[in-house]
Amino acid sequence: MRPRDVALATLPPALWAIAYTIAKPAMLTFPPMFLMAIVYAVTALALFRPSGRRQTPLWALVAAATLGGSLQSALIFSGIALVPSTMAVLTVQSQVPFAVLAAWAIGQERMNGRRLGGIALSLAGVALVVGLPQSVGQFRGLLLIVLGTFCWGIAQGIIRAASKDSGGQLMGAMSAIAAPQ
Numbered sequence: 771m772r773p774r775d776v777a778l779a780t781l782p783p784a785l786w787a788i789a790y791t792i793a794k795p796a797m798l799t800f801p802p803m804f805l806m807a808i809v810y811a812v813t814a815l816a817l818f819r820p821s822g823r824r825q826t827p828l829w830a831l832v833a834a835a836t837l838g839g840s841l842q843s844a845l846i847f848s849g850i851a852l853v854p855s856t857m858a859v860l861t862v863q864s865q866v867p868f869a870v871l872a873a874w875a876i877g878q879e880r881m882n883g884r885r886l887g888g889i890a891l892s893l894a895g896v897a898l899v900v901g902l903p904q905s906v907g908q909f910r911g912l913l914l915i916v917l918g919t920f921c922w923g924i925a926q927g928i929i930r931a932a933s934k935d936s937g938g939q940l941m942g943a944m945s946a947i948a949a950p951q
Contacts, residue, residue, distance in 0.1 A: 787859045793847060794855045802847030810839060810949035817942030824943060830932035831943050838925025839948030845918030852911025857900055861915045864896045868923025876927040 771779075796805055824831075850858045867889040873879035900912065933940055 783863075786862065790850060790859050790862070791855045794850060794858075797847065797851050802851065803844055806840070806843035806847060807949050809843075810945040814942055814945035814949050817938050818946040819939070819942065820946075822939060824939065825934035826940060826943070827932055830928055831940075832947055834925040834928045834933075835944040835947035836951065837921045837928070839944055840951035842918045842921040842925065843948075845914045845921065849911040849914030849918065852914070853908050857908070857912070858915055860896060860900050861912055862919055864893055864916060865919035865922045867892045868920045869926035870923075872923040872925075872927030873930050876931045878927060878930045 793805065846858075846862065849861075853861075870879060870885065870889060874881045879885075929940065935943070
């Protein structure tokens with residue numbers, strides 16, 4: 771891979787790691803849902819164009835915004851409040867296997883032994899790296915984060931099956947729906 775491609779591939783996880791690290795102390799002052807409402811409102815202001823012609827069905831936008839926006843954020847950020855930031859960042863990596871499983875369940879992805887093995891290996895890797903929680907609070911936090919990543923995976927399956935808009939239009943519309951939730 772070219773260095774530019776490597777940089778682009780590593781940028782999103784690095785930005786999320788920074789965001790989760792910043793979110794941890796911010797949640798001592800503000801409730802998690804308030805922080806996420808601000809994030810979605812700013813995103814909607816930047817990307818949402820109500821006059822634009824939307825092609826994605828409304829049911830898909832509402833389902834994806836609720837599962838992949840509001841519910842996912844509430845679960846993940848509530849979980850982050852209970853566990854160390856590093857544990858949260860590592861646990862969130864389970865969202866990709868969940869997205870593949872959701873796409874398969876919705877009929878947008880073919881599953882074979884190799885893919886199932888990859889999913890099992892990635893989830894086992896997350897479990898191995900994260901390790902066993904040290905307390906009941908950490909277990910609850912990890913469970914909330916995993917449930918949040920599962921919701922995000924289902925939303926990605928819905929988006930893959932029903933989205934007809936560009937990424938910016940889709941994210942703007944989903945953010946406009948998720949912000950007030």
